Amino acid sequence: MSYKPSENDLMAYLYGELEGAELEAMEKYLFQHPEARAEMERLYQIRKMLNQVKDKEVIAPPIFVGDTRHRVLWNAPYLKTIISIAASLLIVILVGRFSGMRIQYQQHEVRISFGGDTPANPATTPTSNPAASLSPDDVQAMINASLDNNNETMQSSWKETQEQLDASINRSLALNSSKIDRLLREASVASQDQIRQYVSGMQTENLQLVKSYFKLSSDEQKEYIESLLVDFSKYLQQQRNDDLQLVQSRLNSLEKNTNVFKQETEQILSSIITTVENKNPIGTTN
């Protein structure tokens, strides 16, 4: 038997999660191996001891039941801060309202007062009291008069400045237009002269250009033709020399041939002569 259960198999067996062939093999192994049985027994003892710890009784608090969505909304941090700011503002406003607090800024002084709102007015009126003898109508009339005055002076000064402005504008316009005219005329005259000069310059330049071009090209042609002629004459000379040499060699060979021919005929003749001479004496003798 080579079966040896692993720790994992032991655990599975200990908690009754081993099945089928594995369970059989394990039981067989435990039966055959007392030390494994003892180990299993020790594990059982631990389990037994652990089972001495009983569950604690507890009552589920009811806070969760259906409460979750509200909690989420109210737990949103920005909502809390906004509401707290709004509440503190409301408190400040209410306190101000009930204590009758007033804050005034008038004639370079800040005035904070509590209680009734009437004392504020009497406090300011005494400062302007010296003119109290005037009636409201008088004051109104004075105001109107000063306003009219003001308006008139304003209008007159405005008109004056307007006129001055118009005059200066006209002057400057006239000045400028005359200047511009002059400038334009000068410019046009100058431009005619310039064009003439330019055109004549162009013409002379063109003339020179054409002249020099013709000169250049004729020179080049001359040179070319000269070189061509020289080349041709050289060629002709060469050709003649070659021909002459050829004729010379031909003549030489002809001469040689005739010499050889001469010798041959001489030899033939001499041989004929000798043979004839030899035969004749014999013939004659015979």
Add this chain to the structure above:
Amino acid sequence: MVDTLLDIAMMHSDTLVTRAKEGDQSAQGKLVQLWYKRIYNFGYKFFMDHDLAMEVSQKTFISMCKNLPSLQDNARFKSWLYKIAVNYCREEVRKKKGDRSLSFDVVWNRDAEESPKWESAGQRYDNPESQLHRTELADILQDALSELNVEQREVVIMKEYEGLKFREIAEVLNISENTVKSRMYYGLDGLRKILDRKNINKDTIGYEL
């Protein structure tokens, strides 16, 4: 492990989950009532602290009510719920690690550790002596549990006390089933060593088991 009406109700809470998912607030309330004790006890065993357990379970159920519509498979409700609880427990552990100061309660309790806890003892045992033994043993076991590291503690509590299958625990912790089993093995082994050190074993308390 089906032994009470509550357990039976928990086994058949599928329709309740469906209704709660659709926004039925009374169904949500019933789910909370059904599962609160389990989650609280999980938290209590994890921290050995009533306040932390209450906090974790409240957070868990608030999160449950909020996120229930995102649960796709009703059959996985249980492991889904424990997953939320485990995450909040881990969050508290992290907070505790960051917080270096000791609360007054902890210091005080350490001094009073030897004194018998008359007040917290249950009322259901007839014999006062055995009652004392039992509560003391439970406390020692709790201490031993809290000496385990967080990973082993989660697995041991979920397996031994919450009765989750290894497959379900693997789902909760998002790890493989084999890792769960191995953590369980080393958790039990660690507990045995801790209890041996405290001289608690079959022989010393055998007459009680």
